[in-house]
Amino acid sequence: MTKKVKSLAEQALFASAIFILFLLLFESKIVVPTWMQPVGRMHPLFLHFPIVILLLAMAMEMFRFNSSYATNEFYRGFLSNLLLVGVLSAAVTVVMGLFLSKEEGYSGDMLQWHKWSGVSLFYLSCLIYWSRNQAWYQATVAKSGAILAVFFLIGAGHYGAVLTHGDNFITGPITNTNAEPVALDQALVYDHVIQPIFQQKCISCHNPDKLKGELNLADVDAILKGGKSGKLFKAGLPDQSLLLQRIHLPAEEKKHMPPTGKTQLTSDEITLLALWVKSKPDFKKKVVDLPPTDSLRRIAAVLFKPAEQTEEVYDFDAADEETVKKLNNDYRTVAYLAKESPALAVNLYNRSIYSVEKLQELSEIKQQVVSLNLNKMPVKDADLKTVAQFENLQKLDLNFTDISGQGLKELAGLKHLNSLTLSGTKVTYADLQKQIGDFKSLKTVSLWETKLTIPEIQQLQKANKNIAFIAGFKDDGKDPITLNPPQVKNSSMIFDKPVALQLNHPIKGVQIRFTTDGTEPDSIHSPVFNNQTILTDMTTIKARAFKDGWFGSSLATFDFYKSTYKPDSVALLLPLNRVHQAEGAKSLFDHKLGTFNANSPAWANNWTGVRNNDMVLMAEYKKPVTVSSVALRIMVEEATGIFPPGSVEIWGGDSRDKLKLLSTVKPKMPVKGETHELKNVTCTFKPQTVTYLKIVAKPCTLPEWHGGKGKPGLVLVDEMFIN
Amino acid sequence: MEKEILEHGFNFNRRRFLSRLSLGLGSAALGSLMIPDLFGKNNADEEGLTPGIPHFAPKAKRVIYLFQNGAPSQQELFDYKPKLRELLGQEIPPSVRGTQRLTGMTANQASFPLVGSFVDFKQYGQSRAWVSDLFPHTAKIVDDLCIIKSMYTEAINHDPALTFLQTGSQQGNRPSMGSWLSYGLGNENKNLPNFTVLLSRGIGNGQGVYSKLWSNGFLDSIHQGVQFSKGEDPVLYLRDPEGMDRHARRDMLDNLAELNDLAYQEFGDPEITAKVKQYEMAYRMQTAVPEVMDLSKEPDDIIKLYGPDCLVPGTFAANCLLARKLSENGVRFVQLYHQGWDQHGNLPFEIARQAKDVDQASAALVTDLKQRGLLDETLVIWGGEFGRTSYTQGKLTADNYGRDHHPRCFTIWMAGGGIKPGMVYGETDELGYNIAQNPVHVHDFQATVLHQLGLNHEKLIFKHLGRRYRLTDVSGKVVRDILA
Structure with a gap:
């Protein structure tokens, strides 16, 4: 830096020191003109220069008197210039900051701390700059001055950051996740749904320290008070509430909230705020007090963990894992209710293997068993004494066991038993009426398929209001239903x-x-x-x-x-349709009938078919047989062009070459719109002794009314019967 | 020597330490940037799953899934849309239809006229749920049901949609829901398979079901669904060969086990012990299965309750009754498929028959479980793979129409197993085309089912080919609103 420039800079520094002093003294009287506001707003941008430069300069200042540096020309010159630039930039920053603080929304303790630490930094730096060449300015003074300056620097920086980003900005992500999540059933609409939205998206500007728009969203009273532009909301009228109007303004609008550049509200958050305003804001209401159909509740519900899982806490210790393993076998399952739960559930299977020992063997885990399933086991009344050892039993399944009601008294001592199933047992009304009152925690008893009549169960229900008695379905004959066909x-x-x-x-x-x-x-x-x-x-x-x-x-x-004469060999003389091959000729005599089913394509279903040529079948018998009828089982479905053959000819004789026509039948053709059917085309003739039979089915020509008129109809045959 | 010591000292000087440390910290930081959970609390491995033990105390112990294969039309069963009747024959507004992809069957259809249900609806129970006249028995138990009208899926054709609902992925090769449950919960009854499958078919237009739907995918093969068929041998290859009695079988198995044990001593292959276990299970199933399949001891009330078809093997009613018996005997997941719900055309006739096939037995199953005190611990699910369109497929005539596939909304119901009874959840718009409220994605549904069984769907994972797989893939939220 040339001397000239440096002296100019020093004069500028002096001038700015005076100017800042002036600004500070007459702060309350100053009004920053609009055109100057951008200068103020450059404060957050510019402040990074003094921070970095002054930090470096102060560090160098600390070691300035080190013997090796003290004589280094470059070090001295560079430091001096650096310090000057740093202080100057600090001056500019301070001026900008003071301008900015005049804009609306800046007030509060945090601003004061920021302002005065920044100003202190500036003047301290000036002082250091001007006195650093005095005789009294020695190593100790330099070090303490530099440290003090850094101290102010950090202070100003910190408070400034708090102003912009809010408290906890840095530690927020960590501290927030550590916060105990609130259970749905304890959550308050305002505290746990609405306030967190303000907290995350609004409060960095609308807090008591940085009252943008004179609005403070940090506490309830302030929220009700509203801001510069008036009340925040009209209860029940989200459309007319300032809060939502600002949120819904287009993003490029100046008054759109949160301002561009800040994290925007999600659509769920907007909906939540709108619903909250609509519901006439209440600061005490619980989320679960809202009706289950309430939209606010529904959206908010996902924010919380479910209503406190009624994960039961047991006051006994877990059984030894080895013991549990040992007690498990093919017909007895002993299982932990859940990971880290000491409670066990025991199920017994296989009637023929059951004996009361199977229960006695469980004495080692008698504390831990909370659920016991003896469904269909031949449990006797006496066995219930053993069941009673499971002092923490909550659920007992005795459905279809051999107990009578008399043994139930053994179970009355089970303090935790809340579910007892007795369906299909021999318990009687008298047994239950006498004993059920002794079961203190019982909540449900199933009594279906027992001797108890419905009025008796109703009687029990009346006498024991805290227990639900399940009667189940009993056919009273009033509602007959239709039998299924044979x-x-x-x-x-x-x-x-x-x-x-x-x-x-x-x-x-x-x-x-x-x-x-x-x-x-x-x-x-x-x-x-x-x-x-x-x-x-x-x-x-x-x-x-x-x-x-x-x-x-x-x-x-x-x-x-009836199919009396099954040919010894059969052959088709003309080919079948490509898709209606079935098993070839032999499928016509395999005693397997095709079915009509829209979902079973004919070709996969025993049906042989022809369309473009006749179906010609040659059947041969080793010994001559006397036949008088040949029947073809066919499918007819007018809509898809499956028609009966136009004619069926039966030829017979002693040798392949000398066959004579025995019968010709022209089957009845379907009419338009007829539904599908499976039927026989039967050709009868005079009894005739034959070794060879030739059966010819000729496809018809589709009639005028049919969509495929003039084309041949499809002939489908699944079986032939020769009698 | 001195040199080496000095060098060693250099290797561990401060600078080196710091530079190494920074490298280590840097890679740790990078790692946590790329894998957010690296240092988080949600590390699945940490909390890991002990297969066979639920993560938390379950509400339901078992599931019976009455799958209505082919996609029943919600408009004719549960989703009452009087507006559709009013607008009969009018074109569906393009704004409602949006950009929904259509199937190849209606993509070229020139017009999409709306059509309302041919059948009337009434409100039932304390929940005042709307149920169509096709479901008189289901209507009687609405207070035990949670009807979800806002299910939606991603696929528009049967196979991918079915596969998606069953395995969480449209492409298949993943474990079925039942396999996941078997893996997560373990056996309750060691004498029966954990996951069983029962098939039936109605008169309506049907779609296939294939064994890939009950595949164990990459899970251990013991978690595969076992199909029980209607014939004389409900479980194939379970019967002893002719001439072999049970003692001979026992001896054979004992000797075989000895030989296998020798082989195990020699090779140490765990598959050998697994095989022995499966032989033993099959042996136990030889007595357990006939006992379960025997319907002759069912009381008359049960036959009246389920309807007389429950004694005709292979019908939906018989499968429902069997499902109850299997479930009662500790089978974790009983999967029914009832085919024939694919009413592209001729809907009024076909759906009436289909509904009749399933109505009584579905309702009976819920009632039956309830009267045995088992409904609390058994989750019953009824529904198809997607819904059907509000407009007709093919020609709309005075008494006939059809409906095409519609993934944007469909109705299912759940009962028992800690699901809120007497509830109708979710709403569709007045044309029944889009969801208006509380959408439930297939993965949400799956997450909810797992949750009821004490499993956290984000932790029920299996590492395969370098990736951790879940039933709910990478999404799914438990639908808390329907939990009791």
Whole structure:
């Protein structure tokens, strides 16, 4: 730095010292013009220069008198210049800061601390600069002066930071996570939902120290008071409340809150504030006092851990892990209720292996067992004495055990027992009426499928209001339901020799009535099925099930097919459709019927099919047989173009080459809109002894009314019956 | 020597110490930047899971999931939308439809006319929940149910949606919910598999179910779902070969165990002991399974309650009854699938039949568990993989219409197991197309189910191929509002 520049700078420094003094003395009288405000606002930007420069300069000043540096020309010159620049920048910063503090929103203790520590730093630095070449300014003075300056520097910096970022800005992330999370059932709407939003997003500017807009969001009274522009909210009217208006202003608007650059509110937070204002702000209300459907409660609920988990605390110690392991076996499970819980749950399985010893063996863990499941075990009344050893038992399952009510008194001493299931046992009203009062903590008792009648259970309920008695479902016969239809048990619906009809119904005591003539069976006249019916021919069985107290079942129809002569070998002379191959020719005689099901594509379902050529099947018998009928089981579905064959021809004879036409049948064609069906096309003819049979099914031409008119119909056949 | 000592001293001088320290601190800081939990309290490994013991005391011990495969139409069952009837035939506003992706079946449909339910709704119980006339039995137990009308999913086709609901991922190869529970909770009854599967099929248009849905994924194979079928052999390969009696079987197993033990001594392969355990379990199942499958001892009231079909193996009613028996016997997770809910067309006819198939038995199961005092500890879930559209698929005629897949909202119900009874949670908009209130994502639902069983869904993890996997993948929040 040339001498000239330096002296200019020194004069500027002197002038600024005077100017600052003036500003400080007449602070209250000064008004900063608008055009000067940007200068003030550059304070937070500019302040970093004096911090760094002065820090470095003060450090160098401390060691200035070290013998090695004291004589170093560069060190001396550099330090002197550095100090000057530092002090000057401090002067500028102070001026800016004083301007800024005149803007609205800056007041309070923190500002005063910041201001005076900053000003002190400035004047101290000036003093050091001007007196550092005096004779009395020696090492000790230099060191203490530098340390003091650094002290002010840190102070000013710290208080300034608190002004801008708020208290706890640095430690916030750590201290916040350590804060005990509040349980939902204890949370207050204001303290734990609303205030945290203010705390995180607003309070750094709207606090008692930095009253931006004269608004303080730190305490309830101040919030109710509002700020410069008026009250913060109109209770119940979020739309007209300043708080939400400011939040909802477009981000580029000057008055939008929080200001651009600061962390913005999330949409959930905005909704919460709006709902809070709408709900007429209350500072004492608990979150759980709001109705469960309340939106505020719903959104807020996720902020909290759930209503204090009723994780039970047990006053006994955990059993030895080895013991627990040892007591576990294939038919007895001893399990910890949860990790780190001393409580154990015991389940017993397998009736045939149960004995009371299985319970006696548990004496080592008698304190720890809180739940015992003896469901369906042959537990006797006497065994309950052993059960009573589990002093901390809370839940006992005795469903379908062999106890009678008399043994229950053994259990009355279980102080913690709250759930007892007795469904399917022999307990009686008298037993329970006498003893149930002795069970002090009992909350539920299940009594379904016991001797107790509904009025008796109601009686018990009346006498013991703190216990819930579960009666369960008992059929009173007032609401009969419909039986399901009978089922057929024959292994196949196709037979070659006479066969006994096997009908069945899963419900005991059901009467099955059936007909063979195609009429619908009724509950009075139709024959009752008695396992004596022999089927000799193609028969359609129609059956229904009946039982007292039930509505009769719907109709079940079973088609039985007779197929006397199964060919010894079969071959198709023309190909099948690519997708209707089934198992080829042999699937026509495999006694497996295809079913009609929209979800089972025909080609995966026993159906062989042709469309573009005839289906021609050659059947051969090793010994000649006398036949008089051939039937084809076909599928018809007008909508998808599955039609009966236009004609079926049966040819027969002694040799492959000399066959004569035995019968031609033209099946009835469906009409438009007919639903799908499975039916037989039967060709009958004079009894004829044959070795070879040729069966020809010719696809029809789809009729005029059909969507595919003129094209051949699809022929699907799943089985053929030769008799 | 002196030199070496000096050098050693240099190696540990202050400067070196500091530079090393800074490197160490730097990498630690970097590490914690990239893995936020590195030094946090939420380190899963730290709290880790002891497989087989819940994280905290569970509300429910077992789950029965009545899966309605094919996606039942909420508009005809639980989600009452009178507005849809008013607007019959009108186009769904594009603002409502938004950018929702459509399936290939309706993507090219020229118009999307709204259609209301063909069936009426009424309010029932103290909760005044709306239930359609198709569900008269379910209507009677609404006060035991928590009906969630605001479920939503991410997939629009059956397989991915089903896989997503069951495994938390659309792609499969992950463990099913039942497998996770088996892994997390362990066996209650060592004589039955922890996770069983029962299939049934209604008359309606159906969609397949495949064994990948009850796969153990990367978990141990003992957590795989075991399918119980309707035939003579409910569990395949469990029966002794012909001519072998139980004693011979026992002897065989004993001898085999000895041989296996020798092999184990020699090779130390843990799979050998695992195999022995599985043989033993199968042996125990030989007596336990027939006992469970035997329905002949069920009292008449039970048959009336579930309906007569409960005695016809392979029906939904029979599977419900069986589910109760399995659950009662300590099976942690009983998964039912009832097929036939995919009503793209012919909806009024098909859904009525479907509803009839499941209504009585579903309600009966809840009642039955309740009367045995088991409903508190058994969580029953009823629902499909997604919902159906408010507009018709295909032609809208006077008495017929269909509905396409709709992932944005669907209805399920839960009962028991510490879920709030008599509650209707969530709302859809008045056209039943978007969720208006309290959406529940599939992962939220899964997190809630795990929570009821004492498992923290963020801690029920399994490390596989270098990654920690969860049922809820990387999201999911427990729906606290529906917890009792």
